[in-house]
Amino acid sequence: MxxxxxxxxxxxxxxxxxxxxxxxxxxxxxxxxxxxxxxxxxxxxxxxxxxxxxxxxxxxxxxxxxxxxPVVSVNDERIRIRNPFRTIRLPWAEVADVRAGYSSELIAAGGTKYQLWAIPVSLRDRKKASRAAGRAPHKDAYGRFSPGAGTGADAHRHSAPPVAAADQTIMELRGLAEKAGDPAGGTTTSSVRWxxxxxxxxxxxxxxxxxxxxxx
Structure with a gap:
């Protein structure tokens, strides 16, 4: 058996x-x-x-x-959004986009928007990240770092433009949604509970x- x-x-x-x-x-x-x-x-x-x-x-x-x-929890099959008055559970296949404007939000496949209260957007952090990105070393057309950028690992470490914490989280969630496989064999169903x-x-x-x- x-x-x-x-x-x-x-x-x-x-x-x-x-x-x-x-x-x-x-x-x-x-x-x-x-x-x-x-x-x-x-x-x-x-x-x-x-x-x-x-x-x-x-x-x-x-x-x-x-x-x-408020908390957002994710794994390879689904995302669960616990907002102040609702808990939303969606498989990645039903997630059309995750974005951050003045607030973080998830767009479901049907067009429904859900706010991500656990990931607040800070305009102050964005301004700090923009200023840091402006001071960061950049490569020229020949792949060389700007003067004062250092060499080797130090230059490569600073080559990635800094981003605000909320924007970094949104990029991670968007990456998970894009990497999600075919949902045909998945067991997660969507639900909204008050x-x-x-x-x-x-x-x-x-x-x-x-x-x-x-x-x-």
Whole structure:
């Protein structure tokens, strides 16, 4: 009796992309909100504890959604985009393009656009990269580096024009999409799931805050 053939393993494990600055801001904001609301819960009078609870229910999910939650994870079969309120899963065959203008976005084969919240575009980084590229050594028509560029490995190391971090990530994702093979044997299907675990408590907090404001 022959044993069943195990499913093919991805060529590489999931690679994840997320914003470090967003993670830091999220932790700081959560700490600030919890400290302030916690003080009102413990020491507040009248409706203050209830208002603090409503603020926690509203603010904490939203802070988590916009700072800690966004992440893009990829492997050789698919890309998974976790945005503040949705999680999008697409096989590479259904990805028409990945680009970065003023924001990073993925274009599905049907024309649908999905923002990549985990890969924010920094115009400041782009300006720094452009200035660095202008100072970088370049080859002339004969393949020689400009004066002061150094020789050998040092010149080759500096020959590649620097790019902003977001643009570098977008180029990596575009390369993965272009290298994806024929999807006929793939098992990944596209899906879009709403993050009700984030939406529900935020809505409850807003409703509680409105009710308390109306009866107060």
């Amino acid at each position: 022959t044993s069943p053939t195990p499913p093919a393993e991805p060529q590489f494990a999931d690679r994840t992309y997320r914003s470090t600055s967003a993670l830091v801001c999220g932790v700081l904001l959560l700490t600030l909100v919890v400290v302030m609301a916690g003080d009102a819960l413990l020491r507040g009078d009248g409706q203050a504890p209830w208002l603090a609870l409503a603020a926690l229910l509203t603010a904490v999910p939203l802070i988590v959604a916009f700072t800690l939650r 993050a009700y675990e984030v939406i529900a408590p935020a809505v409850v907090g807003v409703v509680l805050f409105v009710v308390l404001w109306a009866i107060g």
